Each structure stands twice: as C-alpha cells, then as structure tokens.
Amino acid sequence: MSEIIDLKRRSFLKGSAAAAGGVALASTSSFALSAYEDAENAKQLKEDQIKNAKYTPTFCGMCVNMCGFIARNVDGKITKLDPNPLFTKSRSFACARGNAGIAAAYDPDRLKAPMIRVGKRGEGKFKEVSWEEAYEYIRQKLVKILDEEKDNRSTIAFGAGAGAEEPLFATFANGIGSNNFVDHFTTCFAPAFLANKLTYGSWGSADFEKSKYVLMLGANRAEAIVTPDTLDLFRNTHKRGTKIVYIDVRYTNTAAQADEFIPIKPGTDLALMLAMIHETINKGYHKTPYKADYLAKYADGLAELEDYFTNGEGAKYTPEWAAKITEIPADTIRRLTKEFSDAAEKYEGAANCYRSRKSTWYYQDFEFRRAQAIFNALHGCVNRPGGVLLNRGLKAEKYEYEDFPIYDNAKPRIDLALKPKDAWPLMNPGKGSWQVFRNTVRDINKKWKNGEKLPEGAYPVRGMFIYRENPIQSVPGREETEKMFDTMDLVVVIDILPNDTAMYADVILPDTVYLERTSPLKSFGTLREPMIGARWATSKPLYKTKPLYNILKELSEKIEKDLAAITFKYTWDADDLGAELPKDFNLAKYLTDDFEIDEAKLKADIKDPKLIKAILEHASEDDLDIGSFKLSAAYEKTPEEFNEEVMKELYGDKAAEILKEYGVYWPGIEKAIEEAIDEHLKTFKKDYPGKNTAMYELYKKYCTLPKDYCIVPKKGKFIKFSLKNIAGQKFVNPITGQEEQVTDLPVWRDSMFEEPKNNQVRLVIGRHGYFTQSSHPNNYLLLDLMNYNYIWINQDLANEMGLKFKDEVELVNRQGKTVRGKVYPTKRIRKDTIFVATGLGSQSKLFTLGYDNGISQAQIAEDRIDPFIGAASMNETFVTIRKV
Numbered sequence: 001m002s003e004i005i006d007l008k009r010r011s012f013l014k015g016s017a018a019a020a021g022g023v024a025l026a027s028t029s030s031f032a033l034s035a036y037e038d039a040e041n042a043k044q045l046k047e048d049q050i051k052n053a054k055y056t057p058t059f060c061g062m063c064v065n066m067c068g069f070i071a072r073n074v075d076g077k078i079t080k081l082d083p084n085p086l087f088t089k090s091r092s093f094a095c096a097r098g099n100a101g102i103a104a105a106y107d108p109d110r111l112k113a114p115m116i117r118v119g120k121r122g123e124g125k126f127k128e129v130s131w132e133e134a135y136e137y138i139r140q141k142l143v144k145i146l147d148e149e150k151d152n153r154s155t156i157a158f159g160a161g162a163g164a165e166e167p168l169f170a171t172f173a174n175g176i177g178s179n180n181f182v183d184h185f186t187t188c189f190a191p192a193f194l195a196n197k198l199t200y201g202s203w204g205s206a207d208f209e210k211s212k213y214v215l216m217l218g219a220n221r222a223e224a225i226v227t228p229d230t231l232d233l234f235r236n237t238h239k240r241g242t243k244i245v246y247i248d249v250r251y252t253n254t255a256a257q258a259d260e261f262i263p264i265k266p267g268t269d270l271a272l273m274l275a276m277i278h279e280t281i282n283k284g285y286h287k288t289p290y291k292a293d294y295l296a297k298y299a300d301g302l303a304e305l306e307d308y309f310t311n312g313e314g315a316k317y318t319p320e321w322a323a324k325i326t327e328i329p330a331d332t333i334r335r336l337t338k339e340f341s342d343a344a345e346k347y348e349g350a351a352n353c354y355r356s357r358k359s360t361w362y363y364q365d366f367e368f369r370r371a372q373a374i375f376n377a378l379h380g381c382v383n384r385p386g387g388v389l390l391n392r393g394l395k396a397e398k399y400e401y402e403d404f405p406i407y408d409n410a411k412p413r414i415d416l417a418l419k420p421k422d423a424w425p426l427m428n429p430g431k432g433s434w435q436v437f438r439n440t441v442r443d444i445n446k447k448w449k450n451g452e453k454l455p456e457g458a459y460p461v462r463g464m465f466i467y468r469e470n471p472i473q474s475v476p477g478r479e480e481t482e483k484m485f486d487t488m489d490l491v492v493v494i495d496i497l498p499n500d501t502a503m504y505a506d507v508i509l510p511d512t513v514y515l516e517r518t519s520p521l522k523s524f525g526t527l528r529e530p531m532i533g534a535r536w537a538t539s540k541p542l543y544k545t546k547p548l549y550n551i552l553k554e555l556s557e558k559i560e561k562d563l564a565a566i567t568f569k570y571t572w573d574a575d576d577l578g579a580e581l582p583k584d585f586n587l588a589k590y591l592t593d594d595f596e597i598d599e600a601k602l603k604a605d606i607k608d609p610k611l612i613k614a615i616l617e618h619a620s621e622d623d624l625d626i627g628s629f630k631l632s633a634a635y636e637k638t639p640e641e642f643n644e645e646v647m648k649e650l651y652g653d654k655a656a657e658i659l660k661e662y663g664v665y666w667p668g669i670e671k672a673i674e675e676a677i678d679e680h681l682k683t684f685k686k687d688y689p690g691k692n693t694a695m696y697e698l699y700k701k702y703c704t705l706p707k708d709y710c711i712v713p714k715k716g717k718f719i720k721f722s723l724k725n726i727a728g729q730k731f732v733n734p735i736t737g738q739e740e741q742v743t744d745l746p747v748w749r750d751s752m753f754e755e756p757k758n759n760q761v762r763l764v765i766g767r768h769g770y771f772t773q774s775s776h777p778n779n780y781l782l783l784d785l786m787n788y789n790y791i792w793i794n795q796d797l798a799n800e801m802g803l804k805f806k807d808e809v810e811l812v813n814r815q816g817k818t819v820r821g822k823v824y825p826t827k828r829i830r831k832d833t834i835f836v837a838t839g840l841g842s843q844s845k846l847f848t849l850g851y852d853n854g855i856s857q858a859q860i861a862e863d864r865i866d867p868f869i870g871a872a873s874m875n876e877t878f879v880t881i882r883k884v
Helices: 007-011 013-028 035-052 101-105 131-148 166-176 190-200 228-234 253-257 269-282 289-298 302-310 319-326 330-346 365-378 434-449 478-486 548-570 599-605 609-619 631-635 639-651 653-662 669-676 691-702 795-801
Strands: 054-059 068-074 077-083 115-117 126-128 156-160 181-183 213-217 243-248 260-263 351-354 463-467 490-495 507-510 522-524 531-533 730-732 739-741 761-766 791-794 808-813 818-826 833-837 877-883
Touching: 035 068, 077 101, 115 131, 131 156, 131 463, 131 490, 131 507, 131 548, 156 166, 156 434, 166 181, 166 463, 166 548, 166 631, 181 434, 190 365, 213 269, 213 330, 243 253, 243 330, 269 302, 269 319, 269 330, 269 365, 289 330, 289 365, 319 330, 330 351, 351 365, 434 478, 548 631, 599 609, 639 653, 653 669, 669 691, 791 795, 795 818
Parallel strands: 156 181, 156 463, 213 243, 213 351, 243 260, 463 490, 490 507, 761 833, 791 818
Antiparallel strands: 054 068, 068 077, 115 126, 115 507, 522 531, 730 739, 761 877, 791 833, 808 818, 808 877
16 A cells, blocks of 8 residues: 655655755845845736736536636636635635645646557556547447447446536437436435425525524534535524534534534434434424414425324334434433424524435435434424525526437336336436446346346446546445446546546546636525526636537537437338338438438439438438437537527626626626626725625625525425325335335334444545545645545544554455555544545556545445435445454
C-alpha cells in the first residue's frame, strides 16, 4: 500500500523550490527592489488584474448542490471563484469543494485528448487518437452490435451522474432508443426519496432557517455536506429558539454543534421512529388544535394509523420495546417525542425530523424513511415553514427532444425483464438499481458469451456509455462491476479524469470541466427563494477537450445514418411492402444530410421499380418516417441558444439579458442589481453596507413572487399514511432468503437485523464535505485538506488490539474482500462499529495523487441490496480486523 501523500512536503516541493530560487535571484541582484517596493508592485499588479479581468457567472459542478459563482479570468486563466450574491440557491456561499473547482480545471492528470484502449481492461493502457478516429471506432462497434442484435436498442446501456448536463446525455440515450439507463440514485437517497414521495407526493427540502426543533438521525450536515442550508441549521439557533438533537453511532462535528447528542445502535433507526409514532398516537400529541385541523384537511388514513399503533402490530412498538433494540432509554424517547410535539404545535409545523440524502444504509431503510415521513406529517410539519417544504420552482423548460421514434425492436429494461410481476425491489423504472442492473447484466452476458440458452425475455447488454459517473469506485462489489464491463463489446466513458471506470473503457472521450462550458439553464425550487440559474463558459476548453453538447452532437452526426439503416432493415415487412429487401442493401448510402432519400442515386443502383417503390414507401412519413431517426436534430440548438430562447419566451428580453450577464434570474432581480451589484465585478458594490446579510435581504426586499410561494397549493388529502398500493408486494428477505410481503404501514422485522458475530464489527460508511462520492480523488486542493480516510475505531478496542494512530490493519468482509487501511482510535465511536469516509482509495494508476490513497467503499462494502428499493445497503457490512 502506498504511503499517505503529504502534499505540502512532497507534491509542491519542486514548485516551492523554484519560487524560492526566483526570490533569491531578485534579492541578490544589483537591480533588486526593496521589500516595500516589491509589495507595492505586487499590489498594483493585483489591482490591475482585478480591473482588467473578465468576470463570468457560472454555477458549480463539483456536487449536486450547484452553488453560484463568479469566475475571474485573467489572461485566459481562471484565477479565482467568488460566490454569486444574487444566486439564492447558495446565497454568497462557497464550500471547499466549490473553491477546488479551479484545481479540477488544471489537474495535471486531466484527460487531454480522446483515447482508445490498447491493453487489457483495467490495465490503463491507451493510445491517443483524433476525435474522428474515436467516433469512427464507436460507430463501427455500434453498427456491429445493433445489427447482430436485430436492432434491439436496449443492448446499449447508459449511466450518468446527476448534474446540469444530464438532460443532454438523457436525450442521446433516448435517441439511441435504449430502455437501460442507470444512475447514482440507488447509491444515494433512493429509499428516502421514494418513501417520502409515496407518502406525500414529493421530496421537498428541510426549512432549517425557520425550524424551531430539528431531530437528526445520522445526518452529519456539519461535515458531510456543507451547504447554505447547513449554515441555516446552525446559524443563530439559540437566538431564534431552536433546539437541535443529533442521534448517531459516532460523535461527529454535527454532534458537537447540536444541543444534545444521543448515541444509537447501528441499524435501529426504524425502531426509534416507530416508538416515537407510538408515543405520539397513544399520548394524543397529534390531537392538539393546530395538528388536528391540519390532519383533518390534508391526511388520509389517520384512523387506520391510530388503530395500527393501538390495537395492531404497532401496539408493541413502545419506548420500552425500542429501548432494548436501540439502546436509547425509554424516558429519552418519550422526552424527545414530547419536545418535538410541543414545538410543532406551538410553531404550527416548524419542526423537522430531518430526512438526510445519504440513505444507502440498512436493509430496513425504506421502512425507516416511511416512518420518518409519517412522523413529520403526523405533527403537521409537511409543506409548512420550518418543516418540510415541498418546493416550487419558476417555470422553465428542460433541454430535451420529444420527437424521437419509438423503436420497434427495443426490449424492456434488462433488470425488470427478468423480475416476476409484482415482485420487489420496487426500483425507479427510469433509473433502476445499479447493483441489480449490474448483477443481471453480468450473469446474462456470461451465459451469452458461453453460448448458453438465455432465459425468456433476456438479452445481452453489449455496450454502455458512462458520463460523469464512476461506478467501479462507488458501487459496492467493485470486482462484480469490473466483471460486467469485461463482458461488454463497447464501453465508452465521457469524463474529465482517468478514473477507475475509465480504466475499463474501450474509448475515453475528454469532457470539459464545468468552468469551460455553457450548460442548459436550470430552475432551482430552493426553499423560499426559487430562481433560474445558468452556467456560462468562463474560459476556453483546454487541450483537445470538448463540451458534452459538442461530443454528443458530433457523435450523433457520425452514427445516425448507419443506425437508421439498421432500423430500416429490421422493420422491413416483405408481405406488407410486396418486395424482399436485398441482404446487402444499406439505406445509409442513400440518405442525404437532411435525412431524405436520394432517389436519383437509388434508381441508379436498383432497377426493380417495385423494390424502389417499397423502399420509398417504408421510409415515408406514413410508415417508418425515416426523417425522425436523425439523432443530431435533438442538438439543433446550442445551450446558449436554448437558454436565450427559453428566457425570452417565458420572461422577456430583459430577463434573458439578466441571466446572461449575472447567471441568475428571479422576478424583481433588476432592482436588486441596480441597488447593490457592481456591473463589472458582478459582486456587491465596494461600499454597499451589510454585505454579510445582504444576500438574505435582497430577495425578500425585491422579489415580486407572493410571500407564501414556497407553500405549494394543496387541495384535499395529499398525505397518505397507509400505502395500500404497495401492500402485499412480495420480496425476498436478504438474510433468511424467505419470501415476505410489504405491508401498508411500516413494520420492524427482527429477521432483517443482524449484529456483529465472531470478533466482527459493523462497517459504517459516510460522506465527507471535501469529496463528492468518488469524483475528486485527485484534486490537489482537496487532498491538501484531507488526504486519507482513516478508519475510525473505538479507543478501547484499539487498546485491546495494540493499535495506535496510523497503524495499518487489514479488513476482511464476509464476502472475502480485503483492504488495508490506517486507523484513527477514538472514544467517539461505538466499540462494535468502525467508520470510513467515501471518496478516496482510487485504483486508477493514471492518477498522480489519488492512486491507492485510502480505502474505497467499492472494495470493502459488501454487495448488499435493500429488498424494497434495490438500494445499496452499504452499512450491512461486517468485517474482521487484523493488525498488519
């Protein structure tokens, strides 16, 4: 294992020495200036740069929060990123990741040109090629695959990370016609999202700024995802009378900032929530005046919920019952329930049982998130200030194309095709489950390659396009993901770095960093301050990189005729058309760039009038409508043209100008700009008073939207306590292997809870604010802040094992996977639990800084899947520890 990188002492040594040498030369020269004159010159140079620099609005691409920035460009290079004070999504905030966007642009290992693999997958051996060569390689592979698969477009899969460019990529996938699209959803917050959506129709956001009581279960906001609403959570809490209670298996920075920290046994959050619902109902806390009125208006199934927790299965979920499971005293559970209830009643819903985004935890997460949603709704905290706001954005169109044909031979999703009807996991039908998809493709492709007969409905998935996603390093079961890619004939990765997944690509296409491209505008339904944001290119692309828009447009132009010809061939019906199509006929030869048939050329080659008529008939609008197969038509408008057209159509010319100049628009913003913003710098005017609070006040002062715009109008009972639409669905218990059924109300299953055995400890995986999943393992600015993810281990356990800080240990999980890492002994974690942060441990040998630097969750997290949603149950991992 490589030694921990000390960036300050090693990576910057040469640069520091060179800089020092330059200073020494200047000071010993007979023409040297005094220290004072040096400082004066440096000051003047900086002022000149600021004065003459170009300032361009953009929004961040380092995580999904997408905060607004103003980029300073000096002589073609980005030198600084300043928060955009008008961007209400971020409110003049910039975290470490956001500031490190500059390092992404100037990463020494950044992909600089298209590459084609020349070694084995995973070896990291590629040759640099031209864009034309890369496109041609992809074209030939696609034509061969789709021809052999008789135009089953689903044999080509697509995977993408979340971001502003996702609509561009999704448009390409839709144009190809595949049903297989998979993203990070089930390695992120799928259980929480779907549980809340099923309960009250939306995900929403936590209104921390107005909340009077916040109950957080394992949501480490103070260090895991530091965003403006994180600051809202902790800013002036006592002054505004807010109490924060934090419950977790370890004492984190969030615990240090909270009013109260309560330790809990891992995997028992559901038991706690069920007991708090039981206490609420049996003490009648939901019958107080505000809540009674709220529930009567908006909630359906209250009587059934009451009966469940008084006479049914839920009657046993008492605080005493939960205390034995969670190790939280029954009196504490009662007190927390009463405190939450009192705050929710007194402040009319301004209390929040926070639903963290990171929810790929345990087998029973979906039930836990259902219980959370019920608890929030039961206390009247949904669609209320200070509670869960359902969010309402400004109207804006998405960059998507709706005129693609429906392909006759495209088969259903592979992960759904083999799943029995009404069986679970539920999965999002548009995004699937990474692990279910991967395991299905791996198994079917292996049989296909071995010449075995495939199950009914099965087909090989022979190619995949991956954009801004790194599943080999982020999805549990790294070796299984590698095996899936090994069974494919074509893997194309579009990214900015040679990450772990890129090592398994046949073709790597170098994308631009977000600072070098314009993206389709985005509507942010952000709490009480909805807005439209735009990312504008702040500098020219470096090297031979291209923005995703250009890549997809050019690739579409390269492949569209051949792919249309394949569809033409495999939709030909000789009986209906009255003629046989020759086996060697290739429609691509006769398609013009406008996707019309060149009849003169067709007639010159074919002498049979009957066949010519049949070809023209099949290509006509009344039959196949061959013109609709022109993939590049979807990219007729550039993002710049799209943004301008949408803004002018919806909000007028002035709004389009404001979005272009300042990167943000909301009704009334023009007056805020006139009062507070420097036209050149795009930030607050030099002498503008109260800059620290102005970003909060300008929107409130000038926005012309109704004050209660954040409260989504709801008619009737939008809250569903009892989910009869999912009751009775069958799933397989991942521990016992027995078939069970989903219930209409959440239930605790002893059979789905395990504890460590035989000297094992549970591995808990979580985020850190410096890294977004596996996106930044080579970023030198972030690595300078945190360059290793130490294994948190209880101090007493470390003492028993003779372990000291930085000692190396070997972790072995129950599936036989092994990693080595260095320990951090602490009293701030349970003795039966260890913790590792995500984002490090890349195995890409093309990384100078990030290679083998820490532990990757994909290597050690067991390949466990939530049976309800298909999410990655990473914390259902048990390991043994051996000192090395």
